[in-house]
Amino acid sequence: MVVSILGHSRISSFLRRTKLWRQFSQFSELYAALPHYFEEDFWNQCLEECIQWEKSKDPNWKLLNFYDPEYPKNLKEIFDPPMVFACLGNLQVLQSQLVAIVGTRKSSPVSLSATRKLVELLSVNKELAVVSGMALGIDREAFLSALEFGLPVIGVLGTTLGMEYPPGNRDLYKRIKEDANQLLITEFLLKTEPAKWTFPKRNRVISGLADKVYIMESGRKSGTISTAYSAMEQNREIFVFDHPKQFDNEGGRLLLRQGAQRLFGETKIPKEKPESQGKEISYEEWRNKRTIPSGMRRDGGWNLDFTL
Template sequence: MVVSILGHPKVSSFLRKTKVWCRCGHFSELYQVLSNLIEEELWNQYVAECIQWEKSKNPNWKLVSFFEPEYPPNLKEIYDPPLVLACLGNLTLLQSPMVAIVGTRKSSPVSLFATKKLVELISANKDLVVVSGMALGIDRQAFLSALELQIPVVGVLGTTLGMEYPPGNRDLYKRIKEDPNQLLITEFLLKTEPAKWTFPKRNRVISGLADKVYIMESGRKSGTISTAYSAMEQNREIFVFDHPKQFDNEGGRLLLRQGAQRLFGETKFQIEEVELESKEMSYEEWRKSRTIPSGIGRDGEWKIDFTL
């Protein structure tokens, strides 16, 4: 039997429509059901394509089906779980408690800073794993911060394991692949190009793996919002970071109005009064008395009350 058949695009589409997998307790049982329901010529074609893929795939890639004990328990709870995952790295992370940290690719400095601080707070719990989507911006910052603090990460791809997308994260891919304690996963087995439909599918897996989902910045129409809505459907806890200096957090504020929890305390703005006098000042006198605008401290950090 060929486990990768569950990831064949035609077969996975058939499974989503019919839900026949819900009536099966083992992969062997589902395999037999599929072979009887799908036209024989097509079935043989699909099996042959999957056998060829398994022969040519990276030998370090491991396949985990829905029916195996290694499959993440949280993901089993969602409405449409991927029935097979291709994995590269430490499979034991799939059994660990996870938190998802996601946000826009075009993230503002204050959101990147808050992401870093959030990961630092999370690091106090040695059992937690950070899961995100390998995108630029917030996803990248979450993983870089986690790796620096030796927190395990699970990167969920919207492509196959053989594709490093986006190219701007190749250094991050390299770090994760070279560290045996990290993990990359995807439900896309046969060749799949990045497309608009692949990333919403990826996003439901990100939220499905996690107990809590942290939205660090999001426009009203974005992939981050699709992750949040998936989290709502999956009954996950959602936390939103909101700050007046974000570029675009309209989506995050919408989530707050809909009942999401606010992440961190209120922003602290400490505006100092500068008495203007017509006298000369040395550089040191000016530096000590100048006003720091926009909630930024003299050390370059944002004045935010960070509490979880």
């Protein structure tokens, strides 16, 4: 049987439209039924493309279909679960308690610091694993922090498994691929370029895998909001980090107004005490005050008292 046929774009589109997969309890049953729904030449062409792909794929890639015992239970419950994944790494991570941490690529320093602090607090539970999308910004910080604090990660891709996108995360891809305890997954098997339509599909998987979704910073129109709305449809718990020093969290504040939970309590930023006019200060005092705003460390982090 050619498992990758479930990932062929024409076949997977048919399955999403008809929900035919719901009528079967095993892959072998669905596989035997599928040819009857297509013209013979078309089916054979799709089948041949998938056979060639399976022959040429990296031998370390594993295929996980909807009917496999290892397929994540949470993901089976969503409206349109992927029929098959290409996976690289430790499939056992899928059985962990999963939390999704997502946010904008153009993240502010305070959101990056909050992401790291969140992962540090979550790392007390060694049964957890962190799910995100391998993007720059919040996604990257979530994974770097998880690796630092000893939590496994699941990177959900909006491209094929052989593509390291975006290029700015090649070092992170390298670390994940070299660590046998981590996992990369994608529902895009045959050649698929990064596109606007691939990332919303990826986002529903990120939220679908998780019990809880943490939104660290989001504009009103963003992929992060796409993940949040998928989480709402999937009845997931949503937590939002909001802070006055964020660049753009309009989307996060919208979610809070719609009933999402606030991640951290209200944070107070210490205010600068106004200098007395005419007071003479040394050059070193002036340079320090000019380069480091109140509350900000030299590494760009914020000395805030975070509590869940």
